[in-house]
Amino acid sequence: HTPDHVRTESEQLEEDARNFLHELDVKGSEECTVATMTSWNYASDITEKHKKEKAAAELKYAEWEKEAWERVRKWNGKWETLSDPYLKRQFKFMSILGTAALPKHDLEKYNNLVTEMSTVYSTAKICDYKNPRSCKLELEPDLTKILRTSRDYDELEHVWKMWRYNTGRRIRDHYKLFVRLANKAAKLNGFDNMGDMWLYPYESDTFRDDLAELWQQLNPLYQQLHAYVRRKLRQKYGEHYVTRRGPIPAHLLGNMWAQNWGHIYDLAIPFPHKASLDVTPQMVSKGYTPRRMFELSEEFFVSLNLTRMPPEFWQHSIIEKPQGRDLVCHASAWDFCNAKDFRIKQCTDVTMNDLITVHHEMGHIEYYLQYKHLPGVFRNGANPGFHEAVGDVLALSVSTPKHLLKIGLLNEVQDDPEADINFLLSMALSKITFLPFGYLIDLWRWDVFSGKTLENDWNCAWWDLRYKLQGIKPPVQRSEYDFDPGAKYHIPGNTPYIRYFVSFVVQFQFHKALCIKAGEYDPLDPSKPLHKCDIDHSTEAGNALGDMLQLGSSKEWPEALEILTGTRKMDASVIREYFKPLELWLAKDNERHGEFIGWETDEILCTSEVVKKTAKSEEGVAASDGVVVGGGSA
Ligand SMILES: CC(=O)N[C@@H](CC(=O)O)C(=O)NC[C@H](CC1(C(=O)N[C@@H](Cc2ccc(O)cc2)C(=O)O)CCCC1)C(=O)O
Numbered sequence: 001h002t003p004d005h006v007r008t009e010s011e012q013l014e015e016d017a018r019n020f021l022h023e024l025d026v027k028g029s030e031e032c033t034v035a036t037m038t039s040w041n042y043a044s045d046i047t048e049k050h051k052k053e054k055a056a057a058e059l060k061y062a063e064w065e066k067e068a069w070e071r072v073r074k075w076n077g078k079w080e081t082l083s084d085p086y087l088k089r090q091f092k093f094m095s096i097l098g099t100a101a102l103p104k105h106d107l108e109k110y111n112n113l114v115t116e117m118s119t120v121y122s123t124a125k126i127c128d129y130k131n132p133r134s135c136k137l138e139l140e141p142d143l144t145k146i147l148r149t150s151r152d153y154d155e156l157e158h159v160w161k162m163w164r165y166n167t168g169r170r171i172r173d174h175y176k177l178f179v180r181l182a183n184k185a186a187k188l189n190g191f192d193n194m195g196d197m198w199l200y201p202y203e204s205d206t207f208r209d210d211l212a213e214l215w216q217q218l219n220p221l222y223q224q225l226h227a228y229v230r231r232k233l234r235q236k237y238g239e240h241y242v243t244r245r246g247p248i249p250a251h252l253l254g255n256m257w258a259q260n261w262g263h264i265y266d267l268a269i270p271f272p273h274k275a276s277l278d279v280t281p282q283m284v285s286k287g288y289t290p291r292r293m294f295e296l297s298e299e300f301f302v303s304l305n306l307t308r309m310p311p312e313f314w315q316h317s318i319i320e321k322p323q324g325r326d327l328v329c330h331a332s333a334w335d336f337c338n339a340k341d342f343r344i345k346q347c348t349d350v351t352m353n354d355l356i357t358v359h360h361e362m363g364h365i366e367y368y369l370q371y372k373h374l375p376g377v378f379r380n381g382a383n384p385g386f387h388e389a390v391g392d393v394l395a396l397s398v399s400t401p402k403h404l405l406k407i408g409l410l411n412e413v414q415d416d417p418e419a420d421i422n423f424l425l426s427m428a429l430s431k432i433t434f435l436p437f438g439y440l441i442d443l444w445r446w447d448v449f450s451g452k453t454l455e456n457d458w459n460c461a462w463w464d465l466r467y468k469l470q471g472i473k474p475p476v477q478r479s480e481y482d483f484d485p486g487a488k489y490h491i492p493g494n495t496p497y498i499r500y501f502v503s504f505v506v507q508f509q510f511h512k513a514l515c516i517k518a519g520e521y522d523p524l525d526p527s528k529p530l531h532k533c534d535i536d537h538s539t540e541a542g543n544a545l546g547d548m549l550q551l552g553s554s555k556e557w558p559e560a561l562e563i564l565t566g567t568r569k570m571d572a573s574v575i576r577e578y579f580k581p582l583e584l585w586l587a588k589d590n591e592r593h594g595e596f597i598g599w600e601t602d603e604i605l606c607t608s609e610v611v612k613k614t615a616k617s618e619e620g621v622a623a624s625d626g627v628v629v630g631g632g633s634a
């Protein structure tokens with residue numbers, strides 16, 4: 001410790017900067033803990049009391065953020081001269097205030113709109129198709145189960161339509177005011193609109209173009225899968241409902257938003273006489289509980305020499321749906337900003353799908369644990385997509401037949417080309433089908449924030465994207481009375497979504513790098529293809545992953561990516577390499593059946609005119625001046 005008087009001016013400035021940032025960080029973490037606790041209380045028990053406490057805490061936290069930001073501003077012109085990049089990067093991040101820049105009354109309105117939209121979404125219930133007087137069906141587990149298991153066209157249509165009636169339609173006006181306030185906040189932060197502010201953490205001015213390029217590279221594989229699944233659905237539901245060349249009705253794909261087609265695997269399985277890879281039955285028959293599922297996931301992380309869950313995690317997490325109260329059942333992972341308290345809230349079902357979700361959520365917790373020693377501004381993913389990728393990377397290993405055999409959920413592994421195709425198809429039904437969806441959510445929102453999509457076109461612009469990118473259509477005609485984006489959690493919940501598209505690309509790059517370290521993958525060894533790799537118990541892989549996670553957002557994401565994978569760019573060739581055997585098989589199978597690749601329609605999926613509410617118009621009679629989506633004529 002050199003006495004003050006011998007220090008140079010710049011060393012003194014650096015010392016002062018360190019002390020200044022440390023003091024702000026200590027106070028900021030305390031404020032963050034309080035605000036997060038009230039948010040947790042509301043999300044796990046939706047009551048008026050908790051709503052009020054959350055609203056008050058959010059305003060108080062914004063006051064703190066504003067005070068901190070004003071103190072940081074006093075360093076303008078000085079912090080830029082610091083030589084230590086680590087310090088400069090902290091100042092750079094602390095210079096963005098966020099929505100706390102709004103005047104108090106606007107911020108209060110903004111926060112209340114988001115909470116109100118989330119409450120509508122999380123408490124929405126619909127009536128039972130088979131028993132119209134029973135109107136207590138909730139998204140989780142009721143509607144999720146119906147979309148997963150029902151093969152009744154009309155029941156699925158009822159659930160699909162009524163869910164949107166009781167969520168999106170009810171928050172359309174909230175969303176109008178929300179967008180205006182969001183853009184006002186963005187402008188106060190020096191951005192053109194909220195869409196630009198959301199992209200700030202990616203620190204790249206070619207980011208949107210890079211995403212478009214990735215989609216171009218992945219679209220051909222998606223189209224082959226789409227054509228194959230359409231044929232299988234046509235066989236099941238008939239050509240009247242599922243035409244040869246048209247878009248697929250969205251309610252038949254096993255998921256409320258057609259974002260993951262894994263639950264219609266039984267309709268699509270290429271080689272039915274081979275063992276099913278959905279180990280849900282085995283999990284149930286072996287008496288798996290949500291607790292067991294979480295312990296299984298933790299064991300995987302520990303086997304990689306990563307950090308086990310702290311006692312507070314098991315003490316405070318909610319891993320089963322509590323009865324007798326409203327709560328946000330949508331799974332989530334929480335960091336309470338005190339390097340001690342980390343939790344998951346998940347209404348866990350004993351299914352394979354939820355075992356994957358457990359790994360996803362625990363991946364967030366592992367990232368929190370790995371960077372908990374960093375200053376608050378660096379306690380984030382290298383970019384938000386990295387945070388979404390951690391758990392999914394481990395789940396890629398867990399999903400392999402080899403691993404399921406290891407943990408006793410499969411009693412035999414058939415190692416032959418047909419079993420391989422079955423496995424790759426089951427993976428593609430959740431990984432490839434997600435890509436257009438993961439891309440279009442924010443494509444739609446960026447256009448809404450930028451004003452490119454006007455309020456009167458919101459719903460038809462949504463269906464235009466859903467048609468163009470996913471090749472799906474609504475089972476009943478939509479209008480601008482509807483607000484179908486609002487039927488998906490992240491829109492009322494105001495959570496950016498492009499992070500998931502990024503994750504689904506980079507998680508395969510992470511997987512490949514870790515598989516090489518684990519000696520499980522060798523491009524020159526046909527017996528070790530990427531899709532058979534299971535990294536469990538590889539401390540080389542775990543240490544490499546941990547080294548990247550410990551960086552948090554203290555380095556720009558291309559540098560973090562390079563440390564793990566040796567490359568600085570998102571690269572779609574890795575996910576395509578993983579699915580290569582399936583892509584070849586699909587192309588041949590579609591060719592053999594003369595399948596039309598792609599889709600077209602002359603139906604009017606969405607009418608820009610606000611349709612007169614008569615029974616007839618419900619039957620999809622085209623309104624005179626409807627908006628045509630798809631390549632058909634009006
Ligand atoms: C306090 C807080 O909010 N914390 C953040 C985490 C953080 O930011 O630190 C958080 O917990 N967000 C919740 C969100 C939940 C899920 C989700 O919404 N998934 C997407 C897309 C998808 C689908 C399949 C898949 O395999 C991976 C992703 C969807 O379901 O559409 C639902 C189950 C899976 C992940 C999440 O964990 O990302």
Ligand SMILES: [Zn+2]
Pocket residue numbers: 360364387388
């Ligand atoms: Zn996540």
